[in-house]
Amino acid sequence: MSESMAPPVRAFAPVQWVRNNLFNTWYNILLTLVVGYLLVTSLWPLLNWAFFDANFAGESPSDCTSAGACWLFINQRMNFFMYGFYPDELQWRVDIMFALLAVAFVPQFIERFPGRRWFGIFGMTGLPIIGYFLIPGGWFGLEEVQSSKWGGLMLTLILAYIGILGSLPLGVVLALGRRSEMPIIRGFCVIFIEVWRAVPLITVLFMASVMLPLFLPEGMNFEKLMRALIGLTLWQSAYMAEVIRGGLQAIPRGQYEAGSALGLGYWRKMRLIILPQALTLVIPGIVNTFISLFMDTTLVLIIGLFDILGTVQSTVTDPAWQNVAIEGYVFVAFCFWVFCFGMSRYSQNLERKLDTGHKT
Amino acid sequence: MTEQMQTQQDRSDGDAVGSAKAEKTIIRVEDMHKWYGQFHVLKNLNLNVAQGERIVICGPSGSGKSTFIRCINRLEEHQQGKIIVDDVELTNDIRQIDSVRREVGMVFQHFNLFPHMTVLENCCVAPIWVRKTPRKEAEATAMEYLERVKIPEQANKFPGQLSGGQQQRVAIARALCMKPKIMLFDEPTSALDPEMIKEVLDVMIELAGSGMTMICVTHEMGFAKTVADRVIFMDAGEIVESAPPHEFFDNPREARTQKFLQQILHH
Ligand SMILES: Nc1ncnc2c1ncn2[C@@H]1O[C@H](COP(=O)(O)OP(=O)(O)OP(=O)(O)O)[C@@H](O)[C@H]1O
Ligand SMILES: [Mg+2]
Numbered sequence: 001m002s003e004s005m006a007p008p009v010r011a012f013a014p015v016q017w018v019r020n021n022l023f024n025t026w027y028n029i030l031l032t033l034v035v036g037y038l039l040v041t042s043l044w045p046l047l048n049w050a051f052f053d054a055n056f057a058g059e060s061p062s063d064c065t066s067a068g069a070c071w072l073f074i075n076q077r078m079n080f081f082m083y084g085f086y087p088d089e090l091q092w093r094v095d096i097m098f099a100l101l102a103v104a105f106v107p108q109f110i111e112r113f114p115g116r117r118w119f120g121i122f123g124m125t126g127l128p129i130i131g132y133f134l135i136p137g138g139w140f141g142l143e144e145v146q147s148s149k150w151g152g153l154m155l156t157l158i159l160a161y162i163g164i165l166g167s168l169p170l171g172v173v174l175a176l177g178r179r180s181e182m183p184i185i186r187g188f189c190v191i192f193i194e195v196w197r198a199v200p201l202i203t204v205l206f207m208a209s210v211m212l213p214l215f216l217p218e219g220m221n222f223e224k225l226m227r228a229l230i231g232l233t234l235w236q237s238a239y240m241a242e243v244i245r246g247g248l249q250a251i252p253r254g255q256y257e258a259g260s261a262l263g264l265g266y267w268r269k270m271r272l273i274i275l276p277q278a279l280t281l282v283i284p285g286i287v288n289t290f291i292s293l294f295m296d297t298t299l300v301l302i303i304g305l306f307d308i309l310g311t312v313q314s315t316v317t318d319p320a321w322q323n324v325a326i327e328g329y330v331f332v333a334f335c336f337w338v339f340c341f342g343m344s345r346y347s348q349n350l351e352r353k354l355d356t357g358h359k360t
Numbered sequence: 361m362t363e364q365m366q367t368q369q370d371r372s373d374g375d376a377v378g379s380a381k382a383e384k385t386i387i388r389v390e391d392m393h394k395w396y397g398q399f400h401v402l403k404n405l406n407l408n409v410a411q412g413e414r415i416v417i418c419g420p421s422g423s424g425k426s427t428f429i430r431c432i433n434r435l436e437e438h439q440q441g442k443i444i445v446d447d448v449e450l451t452n453d454i455r456q457i458d459s460v461r462r463e464v465g466m467v468f469q470h471f472n473l474f475p476h477m478t479v480l481e482n483c484c485v486a487p488i489w490v491r492k493t494p495r496k497e498a499e500a501t502a503m504e505y506l507e508r509v510k511i512p513e514q515a516n517k518f519p520g521q522l523s524g525g526q527q528q529r530v531a532i533a534r535a536l537c538m539k540p541k542i543m544l545f546d547e548p549t550s551a552l553d554p555e556m557i558k559e560v561l562d563v564m565i566e567l568a569g570s571g572m573t574m575i576c577v578t579h580e581m582g583f584a585k586t587v588a589d590r591v592i593f594m595d596a597g598e599i600v601e602s603a604p605p606h607e608f609f610d611n612p613r614e615a616r617t618q619k620f621l622q623q624i625l626h627h
Pocket of ligand 2: 425427547
């Protein structure tokens with residue numbers, strides 16, 4: 001019998017790689033040179049603008065003397081971009097929430113972090129509960145802060161977080177309902193999904209802020225933010241339901257039958273057998289929906305809520321600061337990119353972790 | 361001759377099943393019909409299965425064998441007649457269906473293991489959630505059965521990492537972990553390569569020796585000859601013939617049976 005051997009180790013040699021991939025034929029050499037030239041000529045001015053010629057320090061618009069970006073504008077207005085009109089002396093409450101958010105989700109990116117699962121569970125249960133009491137205040141001797149004063153990144157995160165947290169379970173229920181054998185339940189879910197999916201989010205938000213109060217009985221008026229949140233979550237859950245239904249449909253009938261044959265009832269079968277597989281299958285679609293939800297939160301601007309884009313937009317027109325629009329929007333883009341890229345990376349981690357080598 | 365008499369006659373062939381137990385009829389199918397839309401798949405089926413009896417069902421493709429055994433644990437619904445399993449009649453009552461399914465294990469042609477769970481979890485999920493067995497105990501039982509099907513060393517792998525024969529043995533262990541009174545097999549070896557068929561059949565033969573009530577749809581005639589108390593031949597949704605194996609193979613009474621046997625034995 002022959003000895004079993006370890007698989008050969010593949011060394012990574014950068015020089016070798018470059019030679020094999022970039023300079024292997026004359027046309028590849030040409031292509032590499034052209035692309036390299038374009039990169040250098042376009043990247044250089046960009047770096048100059050963003051870093052080398054940029055102004056970082058200073059207090060007022062007059063300190064932006066050199067030709068590059070005026071980042072001190074972002075610095076100066078950072079408070080507004082983060083908290084909106086949330087009173088300065090109470091911002092520690094929001095800071096606690098930011099910190100808890102980091103505590104809950106940063107471990108999710110570290111493979112070997114002990115008990116990271118519990119941090120995630122905290123992020124989905126404890127965190128929103130704490131936020132519910134801490135941010136608006138009005139309990140336990142905390143001073144109340146009207147939701148009309150919330151704004152900036154904090155508001156964007158609240159909208160996205162509640163939207164995500166609410167739309168996933170709602171989407172699951174709607175998707176299951178749409179595949180139910182009971183005609184009333186199925187009919188309700190089909191109508192719900194098709195109605196919400198056919199309406200643009202802008203319309204939903206308008207309706208929530210302008211029309212809903214007309215229909216609600218006197219005295220039963222929620223705050224504008226609450227109405228926007230409900231509209232956003234319901235609208236998103238219709239999309240989520242369709243993504244999840246795609247996953248449910250991809251599960252072979254044999255899985256349902258094996259579950260039934262073992263005596264598992266409908267809910268146990270769904271929870272233990274079908275949903276774990278269906279959700280794993282559609283992680284890319286789910287995260288895609290999350291990301292677009294995250295971006296769509298910027299639409300709340302039109303009903304007078306100031307999310308991060310809204311706060312930036314209202315400051316770049318400040319006559320005291322000249323020509324800072326680009327800096328402002330680059331900053332917004334960067335903030336969105338950080339969060340969306342984070343979600344995307346996390347979903348890829350998750351897919352890898354949940355892959356059990358089953359391909360049918 | 362009624363089915364009841366038929367069963368007793370089969371018993372008297374001297375097969376070595378505990379004779380006291382053999383009196384109890386555990387599955388009773390009476391005048392059962394099933395339709396798929398307009399298509400009459402199962403026509404007037406009658407069958408009594410005694411506890412501990414081993415039955416092999418064979419017949420040409422599309423004759424309704426799978427549909428029939430899937431009616432026994434209500435994966436398919438019948439429209440007329442009665443099916444009584446372990447004294448519980450299968451009706452639309454979900455509780456009755458669940459209580460029957462707890463006592464009836466099933467092994468499928470394509471295994472249908474849960475790919476997102478390890479082998480051990482596959483075996484434990486139903487005992488834990490349906491029978492409310494404590495996890496420790498369920499795992500111990502699962503290991504016992506995995507040993508019986510001779511793959512304890514695979515317990516922590518995922519189904520996708522096993523060969524077909526190993527997967528089917530896990531599927532058998534998974535069904536056995538519920539400690540069912542009856543086992544249904546729907547062509548358990550027909551998706552397997554020849555060299556894996558034997559390892560699965562060996563497990564089934566061992567199980568038959570332990571006194572389990574078994575109904576197997578299979579074309580493994582060797583298995584039918586060594587293990588079955590009774591062989592049932594179905595064609596076009598009907599039970600055409602039902603006889604002990606030596607009679608069935610040596611002197612089939614019906615012309616359709618003879619034709620089928622010729623085809624299956626001469627290819
Ligand atoms: N869900 C269904 N809807 C309609 N017709 C069906 C359905 N399932 C099976 N049939 C039909 O019922 C008949 C019996 O099918 P069944 O699967 O029971 O046959 P079988 O004896 O198990 O055949 P095989 O040996 O190929 O597995 C076939 O003609 C088949 O086409
Ligand atoms: Mg079949």
